[in-house]
Amino acid sequence: MSAFSVIFKYLSLTGSFATIGILLAMGFLLLDSEGMLSTQAQKLRRLLWAFALIWSLGSFGTIIFTLATILDQPVSGALDPTVLRSFITQITLGQYLLFQSITGLVIAALAFRLQRVLSTLSLLLLALLGLVAPVFQSHAASSGSHGLAIGSLVIHIVALSLWVGGIIAIALLDPKDRPIAVPRFNQLALWALIAVVASGSVNAWVRLDFKGGWNTTYAYVVIAKIVLTLILIAIGYLHRVNVAKQDLINWRGFSRLVSVEALIMGITVLMGAWLSSIQPPERPVPSKFDPAIAISGISTPPAPTLSRILFSFEPDALMIGILVTAVALYIKGVLVLTRRGDKWPIGRTVAFALGISAIDFATSGGLGLYAHFSFSYHMIAHMILGMIAPIGIVLGAPITLALRTLPQARDNNERGVRGTVLALLHSKIAMFYTNPIVALALFDGSLFALYFTDLFGSMMQSHTGHLFMNIHFLLSGLLFFHVIIGIDPNPRRIPHLVRIVVVFAAMSIHAFFSVALMSSTTLIDRGYFGSLQVPWLKDLLADQQLGGSIGWAMGEIPILLALVATFISWVKDDSREAKRIDRNVARAAAMGQPDDLAAYNKYLQDLAERDRNRP
Numbered sequence: 001m002s003a004f005s006v007i008f009k010y011l012s013l014t015g016s017f018a019t020i021g022i023l024l025a026m027g028f029l030l031l032d033s034e035g036m037l038s039t040q041a042q043k044l045r046r047l048l049w050a051f052a053l054i055w056s057l058g059s060f061g062t063i064i065f066t067l068a069t070i071l072d073q074p075v076s077g078a079l080d081p082t083v084l085r086s087f088i089t090q091i092t093l094g095q096y097l098l099f100q101s102i103t104g105l106v107i108a109a110l111a112f113r114l115q116r117v118l119s120t121l122s123l124l125l126l127a128l129l130g131l132v133a134p135v136f137q138s139h140a141a142s143s144g145s146h147g148l149a150i151g152s153l154v155i156h157i158v159a160l161s162l163w164v165g166g167i168i169a170i171a172l173l174d175p176k177d178r179p180i181a182v183p184r185f186n187q188l189a190l191w192a193l194i195a196v197v198a199s200g201s202v203n204a205w206v207r208l209d210f211k212g213g214w215n216t217t218y219a220y221v222v223i224a225k226i227v228l229t230l231i232l233i234a235i236g237y238l239h240r241v242n243v244a245k246q247d248l249i250n251w252r253g254f255s256r257l258v259s260v261e262a263l264i265m266g267i268t269v270l271m272g273a274w275l276s277s278i279q280p281p282e283r284p285v286p287s288k289f290d291p292a293i294a295i296s297g298i299s300t301p302p303a304p305t306l307s308r309i310l311f312s313f314e315p316d317a318l319m320i321g322i323l324v325t326a327v328a329l330y331i332k333g334v335l336v337l338t339r340r341g342d343k344w345p346i347g348r349t350v351a352f353a354l355g356i357s358a359i360d361f362a363t364s365g366g367l368g369l370y371a372h373f374s375f376s377y378h379m380i381a382h383m384i385l386g387m388i389a390p391i392g393i394v395l396g397a398p399i400t401l402a403l404r405t406l407p408q409a410r411d412n413n414e415r416g417v418r419g420t421v422l423a424l425l426h427s428k429i430a431m432f433y434t435n436p437i438v439a440l441a442l443f444d445g446s447l448f449a450l451y452f453t454d455l456f457g458s459m460m461q462s463h464t465g466h467l468f469m470n471i472h473f474l475l476s477g478l479l480f481f482h483v484i485i486g487i488d489p490n491p492r493r494i495p496h497l498v499r500i501v502v503v504f505a506a507m508s509i510h511a512f513f514s515v516a517l518m519s520s521t522t523l524i525d526r527g528y529f530g531s532l533q534v535p536w537l538k539d540l541l542a543d544q545q546l547g548g549s550i551g552w553a554m555g556e557i558p559i560l561l562a563l564v565a566t567f568i569s570w571v572k573d574d575s576r577e578a579k580r581i582d583r584n585v586a587r588a589a590a591m592g593q594p595d596d597l598a599a600y601n602k603y604l605q606d607l608a609e610r611d612r613n614r615p
């Protein structure tokens, strides 16, 4: 049975990688034609359909075999409709696997309708979500160090899907289209390869870093994978050397090398599928039972002190991966500008760096650690993620930097990466989200939806819930401060008066929320903090009320700063407008043209004179 489960997992993995690689080729590697898919890209739709179906089938098979393994019964037991239905509707792992299988079906159903680059990229995003969903409930989620184990595995398979999927797509491309797609893929492949090696190593280290861990089948498979990865790195290097020759590229040699590479990759993916079906070696059980490890995957830290908050570290690999990618892209953008001789204000870079550091502190630093154990620390982390870090990021103007440095179109017809970002900025979705009412509803409305329903308690129970909550705080804060004080281009012009009204509304709603929390006499966490049995936290209600007052105190200051900034920008805009009018008048006078304002005044004077002279 275990061989079949590996085969289905392998089908699901290769199907998903190929699906993602083909979507990548259609939406990013091949030329587009003013935002529409080119004929070459459209030719790939049949392959997309076939691989998405293989993916869906592989995932469905994985559902059956996973259920059979959990029940410890033959496959017929897992095919019982009642048992199967309850697995895919009530158990999170079953739900996530079903979501993955349906994602494959949806992509297959839409494959032949794809016309635009933007819809292709949206399907790519959906495919990535479908790919990673089950990882949040795989055995990575049951090992210790959840943040490292789950996060690194998510990064591992996302990077793999882009790298392996990209190679599959290049191998299936018409050789005539390779010269345009390969150079762009080469750049992406290098980043993906670095991410695969780093995340795979972190994951292996989490599973094996204890006495006896390295002397198991699991460890031998990991070592075999490392050897195969080294061979793949050598092949990647040969590709880069070949492609660097530009006009003298040996395309026949390239095809042969790609076939060998795809074969070795296929074997490595098979080993990965096998690895994920083997139980990792058991960790030694700690002598004293710690409920926090069972519930949150983290052992209870000692009572918080300033130095512990400042210097503790509980890495959330996924967040770190996202932040490192954002910083790398920002640095690359600034370097491109500097090499071109253009200037980028240092203040923007500093603001961006401060924003990123604040996010890291609130998710992987001491604050992120204690936020798992006490409501008041959770609230400080929330305020930093939703109110303080976004101000730094927004003032770093990352969209402006991207628009100034992203690759331009590769031919006259192409919209290209920069053009696609611009189209996205002017899309209906962007218009909807940058409506100040929508931004305010997401920013402040979600406080009530989260804390005054059962949602907060259930999200704290799982690593996935906690992660999504953090991402939501951050994104809604980014959107709100972008609309109010953003210097990046906005699809709609929002008058200063409207901004000020929105900021006042945000302040009042925030104050109302905090007071409600401070005066609440029941716990809102559905027993989460109590179940951790933290020895240094005896009065949970007082801690929750403290959280309410911290939320008030910390939340009002950034909003107030945003208000002041909006006033200043309003005044500056007015004086800029007055100067612009003066400049136009002076320019007109210098060119001997009539001064519009003076002419209009004269016209009024003439009218008054005529009235006076009338009998």
Ligand code: HEM
Pocket: 013, 138, 140, 153, 156, 157, 160, 164, 196, 197, 200, 201, 203, 204, 207, 222, 225, 226, 228, 229, 232, 265, 266, 268, 269, 270, 271, 272, 273, 275, 276, 277, 280
């Ligand atoms: C330094 C090199 C690498 C190391 C240390 C490494 C390590 C790991 C580890 C520890 C896992 C987790 C398995 C589990 O769930 O218990 C994993 C999963 C996996 N790896 Fe790697 N890996 C490396 C490179 C690669 C490469 C080059 C490929 C393919 C070309 C690959 C394909 C996979 C696949 C398909 C999975 C299964 C993902 C899933 O569970 O859905 N790995 N790897």
